[in-house]
Amino acid sequence: MTNIPVAVQMYTLRDESAEDFAGTLKRVAELGFDGVEFAGYGGLPVKRVRELLDELGLKAASSHVPLEDLQNDLARVIEDQKILGSNYIVCPYLLPDQRSEEDYQSLIPFLEQAGKTCREAGITLCYHNHDFELERLSDGRTALEAIFDDVNPENVQTEFDIYWLTKAGEKPVEWISRYKNRTPLVHLKDMTTDEEQFFAELGTGGVDLEAVLNIGEEAAVQWWVVEQDVSRKTPFESIEISMNYLKTKLPYLSNK
Helix, strand or coil: CCCCCEEEEHHHHHHHHHHCHHHHHHHHHHCCCCEEEECCCCCCCHHHHHHHHHHHCCEEEEEECCHHHHHHCHHHHHHHHHHHCCCEEEECCCCHHHCCHHHHHHHHHHHHHHHHHHHHCCCEEEEECCCHHHCECCCCCEHHHHHHHCCCCCCEEEEEEHHHHHHCCCCHHHHHHHCCCCCCEEEECEECCCCCCCEECCCCCCCCHHHHHHHCCCCCCCEEEECCCCCCCCHHHHHHHHHHHHHHHCHHHCCC
């Protein structure tokens, strides 16, 4: 079995990071994570962030970068990733006023060109989904299908979020299988089985996590990324529960 490393999405720890970015990274390392997926750099210069990663034995799995920054300052974004040692930039979210069919029609060629620029610089651009991209366009396809099917696979790859796919009534493993070899990053999340469908620690909800984990090697997943958007526990408690679950399913993590 390929030892796919595990990162935590730092948005989960946004409040902790705002208070003590270095200390938060240290705790992430202590919990056994291999790396982090950034959502900002705590106000620190990226060179200092890289120093912290090296000191703690962590890797930069990827960085979530707002669409506006990708549109307005892509060269700087790419340079930041090179400093961090990150191979992936992720377009993480579309604001509510950016989700019309016309918006997607203009987004797709932008992602194509930005992805080409990233690829030429040795970086891979990925798109991260929520549930709203599962709405149908006038041609019958979902917006998510249009994004991935209308661009060169070499230029735009995926970061499937299995919570949001499940919430939209989809089976994550089917999407990962369909786009295998384009799924370097996968967001691992769980969801409560009640009507609220709240964010849950891995192994405590109803998402078919095992099916996803079992297909990781075949699909050429490069990083599992643990994220919990909101938790009723402390974020550190949540990610520790999730990591402990992964240790029961991924034997290579058991010595961490």
